[in-house]
Amino acid sequence: MISERLKTIASLVSQNDTVVDVGCDHGYLAIYLKKNNICKDVISSDINQNALNNAINNFKKYKLDIKTYLSDGFSNIESYYDTGVIAGVGAQTIMDIIKSEKTPNKLILASNNDLYKLRCYLNKIGYKIREEKVVYDNKHYYIVMLCIKGIQKLTKKELLFGISNNKKYYNYLINKNKEILKKNIPLLKKIQLKYYNYLLKGLTEKK
Ligand SMILES: C[S@@+](CC[C@H](N)C(=O)[O-])C[C@H]1O[C@@H](n2cnc3c(N)ncnc32)[C@H](O)[C@@H]1O
Known part of the structure; x- marks a missing residue:
């Protein structure tokens, strides 16, 4: 059920972390994380009630207790989290979301576009790109980034093509x-x- 792209995202999650999947849609990532005990806890959120309902129904189907929030980015999430996953959306949406003061120390990002712009922005607002994984899934290359708060100055080449x-x-x-x-x-x-x-x-x- 789970795609190679979502598996790659899961591979960057740390065992002791509580993860919030922002823009969860179907909720497949949270299901995979929870069922495989990959992290301490997982929360799911989406800006769209229909998308969130898809996730809620899937969690029920698998009898999984996963907290959900209807939320634009991190804004309405009340539970504790220390890792934010934002995947399957464009760079501009990711940049709008991570502007928030509620953005956690650790981010796992998989943008659909504009990776150069996103890398520049991450460095500008004080996130280091610690790792990038490339995954070929469904005839597309996806880049998954693990980012941690901190200062980093990537070279022009790294900003353009990443650090994978x-x-x-x-x-x-x-x-x-x-x-x-x-x-x-x-x-x-x-x-x-x-x-x-x-x-x-x-x-x-x-x-
Ligand atoms: C294409 S789906 C990606 C689902 C999943 N994250 C993945 O990577 O497979 C994008 C989801 O992001 C949600 N979304 C878009 N902007 C958002 C925002 N500002 N805050 C929360 N969710 C958002 C949409 O409603 C949609 O369900």
């Missing part, structure tokens, strides 16, 4: 850029993509 050091993923990006370069695109974009590919090649070379 996953050569297969970097090669995928090169090939994707090559395909875009074949199309009729503005000169500035062409120059940018060629520069990205030059940087990416450096990352795929054996050291």
